[in-house]
Amino acid sequence: MAEPLGTSNEISGAVRNAVQAASVHGDAYVGGVHHHHAPEVRWPCRVGVVPLGADRFQERDLSAPLADAIGAGSTAVLAGMGGAGKTQLVAEFARLMWDTGQVDLLVWITAAAQEAIVSSYATAAVKIGQSAGERDDQEASDRFLEWLAATDRRWLIVLDDVQKPSDxxxxxxxxxxxxxxxxxxxxxxxxLTRRGHLIEVGTFTAVEATAYLRTKLADSSASADGAAELAAELGYLPVALAQAAAYLTDRKLTCAAYLQRFVDQRRRLHEVVPEPESLPDDHRATLAATWSLSMELADQLAPAGLALPVLELAAVLDPNGIPDAVLTAPAVLEHLATRLGAAEPVEAEDVREALHGLNRLSLVIVDSDDPHRSVRIHELVQRSTRDRLGDEQLAIVAHAAADALMSAWPQIERDTEYGQVLRTNTDTLHRRTRLWHPVLSRAGNSRGAAGRVTEAAEYFTALRSHAMQRLGPDHPDTLAIRHNLACWHGESGDTAGAVGELEDLLTDRSRVLGVGHIDTLYTRHELARFREAVGDVAKAVAEYEQLLAESTERLGQEHIDTLTTRHNLAYLKGSTEEGGAAIVDIEGLLADECRSLGSDHFNTLSTRRTLANQLGKVGDVMDAIAKLEELLVDQFRVLGPYHPRTLMTRNDVAYWRGKSGDAAGAVAEFQELYADESSVLGPSHPDVLITRHNLAYWRGRVGDAKGAVAELQDVLSDQSRVLSPDHPSILSTRHSLAHWRGEAGDAAGAVDGFATLLADRLRVLGSEHPDTRRTRDDLARWQGDAGDVNESGK
Structure with missing residues (x-):
């Protein structure tokens, strides 16, 4: 091989090895091999390109923990969903280390594949003089790692966006x-995560996100008005905020105007973010494409092909928490098997494995310790997933999710938190897909059963409008919604309005469905119940008796609707002068329900409560307490300690305890009940307010009349915020307040209270209702005590 001009490395004689003491300038040839001269290393040294800093980089609460975790000799793994800002956080840290002279070597590697990592190590080996470049990349990479282990130089290696642990x-x-x-x-x-300090990188906080938008838009013509609302809608996700800011700046929109476009469900995600060529801060992908690779990788994990269909189901439910029971319901398993065209059935464990695969790719968060909210997902991942589906496929997914919610809903809602989670998931499903399904009514009735009667009425009002537009006025579903709406109007206090609505509905159901249809009979049943509530007791009894005869003939003596009618008729008779006869009827009903429905059926338990309270009403107070305490044992077992009906029974026990002469015992039990109800139901729940009313009453009975007045005034104020003015609970509280005003020495105040209450009870209940008569009697008594003899004698 000819030597280049100017090279002279000649040795004569038999020499095994030779060492040249002086410097060698230029290339050297030894044994016919051409050795390149290693370039001079200049420290500090940087390899790779650190991403440019984001425009208006936002400091985060994570910045300090990140700096603490990446101390000398440590490894930190930043894990989080795509778009959370992991790269920018580390880039800012790396620039700080470099600019302040805290590292001699900084290597930044885009580690999307193993080949990229090996190649970058090889480049680093050359740059620090550990390879002359003639070796292959793997050998140079090994030399670089060896050097890292032995050097006393300070170094920082960043492996950005690792896609596979095996890389x-x-x-x-x-x-x-x-x-x-x-x-x-x-x-x-x-x-990956066990290699060092794991730092979970989530979204911005609300404060960080809003500050970022305001700073980003400060120098542009776009307005930051509505920045907080926009940040919330974007889920505080850094990549979404950056691309939204670029989009609205380019189009000179306000945050509020952009928000209107963004929430328009008719628009796909790619329509409300910048085009790929206009992305800010060197973003590699649009928001719509940010999670595509993660989805593909997740779908390759075992069980192969299942992750994406499971993600589609999660995309139509509540991002803040989806129960495991919903995503593993039989309806979901059947849907997934059909979706995959699988010969073998899909099992619940297959779904959980798919979810863990999605969790590994940070597309969802799986919390196995919280069965109510076991899966959480960012709203923008949901929207991106829904955008991949056509309208027909989205409708199929929505129906599967609705069927799953329906099957996961317990017949008896023992767990109030779980009921709230199911309601929220149903609301999200309806809002995202406009699906029509029986689960919508289930969610409304669940609200009422949880004591949120006003909310239930408002819910069904909105649902009725939707049904009228979508189905028409005579569709059976529209009629069913009208039925529920009327009932919850009545439960919220508008009993007269409920009677009017049910009368109109009865006409329509008789015309559309027929007078003998079970739904028509059910409307008659509820109409009779609310007739009694407005004081038309005789008409209600007559309606129940006729309904019982027809129900027995059409449905049979042991049909649940027939038994329910018998229960309500006996209860109604018990509230009149037929108390003894009512007990006989209730005992007979209870025996039939135990045989037909079982001793643990909800209706059977309800009848046992009715029987115990009826015994108390006819004077057998101790037997009433004993039966209620026995009932409580079974309700704890069947319904759970915090079910509304269990709490109602505790209320009954405390009430009859007071009636037995143990007022102090009643106070103690009501105090315990109030503490439990407040923690479970919330301080404004109607049942909690009733308990406060009863607690105040019995405090008065132990001698604290003035304290009772003060507490009842507070109760009445709180009831007025959540119930209608004519609600039975408000009228009852007003009655007790007037009574204790008199007992506290304010006879004139008692007269005023009873006089206004009497006028309202006459209007709402009529002159013959027992509550109206009791109010009239109490008014006469306090008028006498106040010296108004003429009025008291009327």
Missing amino acids: LRGLWPPRQLTGRVVVTTRRRDAA
């Missing part, structure tokens, strides 16, 4: 006191 097999930088390693990834695999 780092044999390529992890060594643990070294002078070194630091930072990994960013969407993965949560143990093979």
